[in-house]
Amino acid sequence: MTPTIDLLTRHRSIRKFTDEAVDPALFTRLIEAGQAAASSSFLQGVTIIRVTDPDKRAGLRAAANDQAYVETAPEFLVFCADLSRPMRCCTAHGGVPAKGLTEQFIIATVDAALYAQNIVIAAESAGLGICYIGALRNDPARVTELLGLPQQVYPVFGLCLGHPAQDPEVKPRLPVGVTLKENSYSTDGEEEAISAYDEEMRTYYANRSANIKVQGWSDQMAGLLAKEGRPHMLPFLRSQGFLTR
Amino acid sequence: MTPTIDLLTRHRSIRKFTDEAVDPALFTRLIEAGQAAASSSFLQGVTIIRVTDPDKRAGLRAAANDQAYVETAPEFLVFCADLSRPMRCCTAHGGVPAKGLTEQFIIATVDAALYAQNIVIAAESAGLGICYIGALRNDPARVTELLGLPQQVYPVFGLCLGHPAQDPEVKPRLPVGVTLKENSYSTDGEEEAISAYDEEMRTYYANRSANIKVQGWSDQMAGLLAKEGRPHMLPFLRSQGFLTR
Numbered sequence: 422m423t424p425t426i427d428l429l430t431r432h433r434s435i436r437k438f439t440d441e442a443v444d445p446a447l448f449t450r451l452i453e454a455g456q457a458a459a460s461s462s463f464l465q466g467v468t469i470i471r472v473t474d475p476d477k478r479a480g481l482r483a484a485a486n487d488q489a490y491v492e493t494a495p496e497f498l499v500f501c502a503d504l505s506r507p508m509r510c511c512t513a514h515g516g517v518p519a520k521g522l523t524e525q526f527i528i529a530t531v532d533a534a535l536y537a538q539n540i541v542i543a544a545e546s547a548g549l550g551i552c553y554i555g556a557l558r559n560d561p562a563r564v565t566e567l568l569g570l571p572q573q574v575y576p577v578f579g580l581c582l583g584h585p586a587q588d589p590e591v592k593p594r595l596p597v598g599v600t601l602k603e604n605s606y607s608t609d610g611e612e613e614a615i616s617a618y619d620e621e622m623r624t625y626y627a628n629r630s631a632n633i634k635v636q637g638w639s640d641q642m643a644g645l646l647a648k649e650g651r652p653h654m655l656p657f658l659r660s661q662g663f664l665t666r
Numbered sequence: 667m668t669p670t671i672d673l674l675t676r677h678r679s680i681r682k683f684t685d686e687a688v689d690p691a692l693f694t695r696l697i698e699a700g701q702a703a704a705s706s707s708f709l710q711g712v713t714i715i716r717v718t719d720p721d722k723r724a725g726l727r728a729a730a731n732d733q734a735y736v737e738t739a740p741e742f743l744v745f746c747a748d749l750s751r752p753m754r755c756c757t758a759h760g761g762v763p764a765k766g767l768t769e770q771f772i773i774a775t776v777d778a779a780l781y782a783q784n785i786v787i788a789a790e791s792a793g794l795g796i797c798y799i800g801a802l803r804n805d806p807a808r809v810t811e812l813l814g815l816p817q818q819v820y821p822v823f824g825l826c827l828g829h830p831a832q833d834p835e836v837k838p839r840l841p842v843g844v845t846l847k848e849n850s851y852s853t854d855g856e857e858e859a860i861s862a863y864d865e866e867m868r869t870y871y872a873n874r875s876a877n878i879k880v881q882g883w884s885d886q887m888a889g890l891l892a893k894e895g896r897p898h899m900l901p902f903l904r905s906q907g908f909l910t911r
Binding site: 422423424425426428429430431432434446447449450451452453454456457458459461462463464465467468469470471472473474477501504506507508509510511513514515516517518519520521522523524525527528530531534535537538539541542543546547553555558568569570571574577578591592594595597599600601602603604605606607608611612615638639640641642643644645646647648649650651652654655658664666 | 667668669670671673674675676677679691692694695696697698699701702703704706707708709710712713714715716717718719722746749751752753754755756758759760761762763764765766768769770772773775776779780782783784786787788791792798800803813814815816819822823836837839840842844845846847848849850851852853856857860883884885886887888889890891892893894895896897899900903909911
């Protein structure tokens with residue numbers, strides 16, 4: 422219906438990039454697009470660390486499950502939820518920042534995601550490819566140390582950016598009827614719809630151009646939810662001052 | 667540099683809408699655009715509740731600080747972080763879902779934000795206006811009850827959608843130099859940059875077309891951080907099964 426909607430629905434992650442650098446003027450516009458995203462309570466609770474130092478890139482790759490593109494992508498950004506900046510403002514105005522930081526943890530995490538998604542869409546509109554790197558949370562303490570993050574800051578995810586050197590298929594999503602409800606939560610019809618989607622995903626995984634596997638979606642989720650994901654997260658976040666009450 | 671980037675940098679919240687309904691075919695495309703967003707571990711941890719029932723709209727308005735547009739906007743969506751669906755998949759495949767849900771809380775919260783931001787950009791590209799409603803978290807237990815949300819689901823925020831009946835100014839953001847760092851976190855130069863930004867915000871607030879006030883940004887943050895935001899959030903989230911360890 423609009424070229425932007427067409428662009429959004431063509432999204433797929435890119436994990437191989439050409440050596441071509443991202444144009445500096447374009448890079449600045451990407452950040453400006455990120456800045457323009459909505460921010461809850463206008464907290465603007467985001468800091469981005471652009472990582473250009475090869476040793477730090479290698480360290481981040483090691484922290485993130487050895488994903489090569491973390492080290493080799495033309496650009497790598499770490500999106501941090503940042504409450505330390507507004508807390509410094511509070512102190513500078515003679516206030517005493519409150520403790521707790523559960524609600525404000527949500528605000529800053531959502532701010533970081535909205536900011537990042539604007540950068541992603543801006544980048545894709547200019548022909549670049551991207552890949553989010555949630556695996557930075559495999560070792561958030563190491564990432565925090567590498568980037569010198571202070572208290573009340575945590576790395577939410579990374580983002581690889583560059584010119585695509587591959588053209589992967591778009592991955593099918595859950596049917597709209599499963600994720601969109603009217604007026605109240607209901608699971609009516611979900612089991613059948615997810616069964617049909619599992620079949621669609623098995624066909625997709627069996628036929629895609631790389632990393633072929635035999636798997637549906639619901640069995641993938643079953644494996645994922647059967648173990649506690651990254652059990653270090655809550656102690657780590659508390660050590661950074663978040664979620665303490 | 668691209669029409670999409672220009673669109674992104676023109677964003678402002680819209681709080682007054684005409685009575686014109688959102689075209690149903692466009693509405694479907696907006697949801698499809700949301701679905702296409704990246705999802706960490708492909709969890710797709712999002713459920714959207716489209717609220718069309720007038721009584722529920724009134725209830726949500728009451729929960730959200732009596733913001734009229736929650737009740738009156740042509741469309742109102744509640745974005746929920748949803749781990750109950752993948753947990754049902756786990757059980758259906760004979761697994762036992764793990765406890766804890768801190769890392770997976772982050773995944774689902776970020777998924778909801780990326781999904782929402784795609785809808786926002788799709789909507790704005792088609793000439794609609796939007797306003798995020800974080801104030802649903804003023805009374806998340808009431809929202810959960812109104813919408814019948816099960817365990818392992820929580821309302822992250824709402825979203826008003828419709829045809830704009832106002833044309834507010836774009837709000838200035840923190841300078842790029844403040845939010846973007848290279849290789850490590852540093853506060854060098856931030857104090858001066860934030861001072862200059864405070865001046866810019868005071869001018870903006872004094873001259874904008876509605877809700878004129880005398881305030882900078884850092885003093886606004888000082889007030890915000892001096893009190894614990896929504897102190898019910900951690901107990902509420904734990905009662906829904908999140909962040910228990």
